[in-house]
Amino acid sequence: MPADGYGQIGDQGGEPLTLKTPAPKTCRVIVVGNEKGGAGKSTVSVHLAIALMRMDKKVGVIDLDLRQRTLTRYLENRMRWRQSTGADIPMPEIIRVDASTERDLDLAEREDTDRFNTSLERLKAVSEIVIIDAPGTDTFLSRLAHMSADTLITPLNDSFVDFDLLGDVNPQTLKVLRPSFYSEMVWNCRKEKARTSRQPIDWVVMRNRMSSLEARNKQRVGEALENLAKRIGFRLAPGLSERVIYRELFPAGLTLLDLTEKGSNINFTMSHVAARQEMRDLLITLRLPELAGAEIAF
Known part of the structure; x- marks a missing residue:
């Protein structure tokens, strides 16, 4: 047996070249993060989780948003709706990680590290993809979550108010003056991950709540984002438009992909068809290796 673990092709009737030892199981970690509230992180997280499960992927989620807990509450509502209607809708396993209450900083960080790593490894063992809703x-x-990311998704409301999360630009020329503290944090996490695992972090910025009108502000935000993407190295993705349906779905824990399921009393409209297309466009832009060759069946 060759030392490289492959079968050997004989001169006559030899076995085909095959991998004798199975490749180690891999699990993609997707972190949905930014440092501004109201950008739609939890909405993106839950819709992405359900979309991937409807494509037959095993998905686990981690909620790190200690104050809001929107993702946890969303999935609690989903479980209650599932139990009350008997509908067999996808339900990811969720782990909520609480921050340490230790007063000593070193002890607190060690405890946070242990809790986070234990939770992540537990979900990796049973999942193909883990989605982390960062605070x-x-x-x-x-920062632990961002360093663990294979894919980082940063939802961003389509305005210069939220653009400031990523960087500072000249208001006349839209030339990038400097990256923001968040961009610098992401840069440091990318360097640390490359150093420790030699794996890159694919950073994708979503333009959420975009206006359907070709307004001047929309065009200027787009130009500024393209300039910043070249400067600090992220890809731009189409986001989710502002729709009342997202707020209406929360009490039942449903997503746009559940509206035709048993027990749903929400009429399916052309607006919902367009919203589903936004989810398809996002999945296409993410280029997840786990979805290579798969059909988007929703």
Whole structure:
């Protein structure tokens, strides 16, 4: 047996070249993070999780948003709706990671590290993809999450108010003056991950709540984002438009992909068809290796 673990082709009737030892199981970690509230992180997280499960992927989620817990509450509502209607809708396993209450900083960071790593490894063992909803502030847990990412998704409301999360630009020329503290944090996490695992972090910025009108502000935000993408190295993705349906779905824990399921009393409209297309466009832009060759069946 060759030392490289492959079968050997004989001169006559030899076995085909095959991998004798199975490749180690891999699990993609997708972190949905930024440091501004109200950008739609939890909405993106839950819709992405359900979309991937409807494509037969095993998905686990981690909620790190210590104050809001929107993702946890969303999935609790989903479980209650599932139990009350008997509908067989996808339900990811969720782990909520609480921050340490230790007063000593070193002890607190060690405890946070242990809790986070234990939770992540537990979900990796049973999942193909783990989605982490990061907090909307700069915390130690948030930095741990960002360093663990294979794919980082940053939802961003389509305005210069939220653009400031990523960087500062000249208001006349839209030339990038400097990256923001968040961009610098992401850059440091990317360097640390490259150093420790030699794996890159694919950073994708979503333009959420975009206007359907070709307004001047929309065009200027787009130009500024393209300039910043070249400067600090992220890809731009189409986001989710502002729709009342997202707020209506939360109490039942449903997503746009559940509207035709048993028990749903929400009429399916052309607006919902367009919203589903936004989810398809996002999946296409993410280029997840786990979805290579798969049909988007929703």
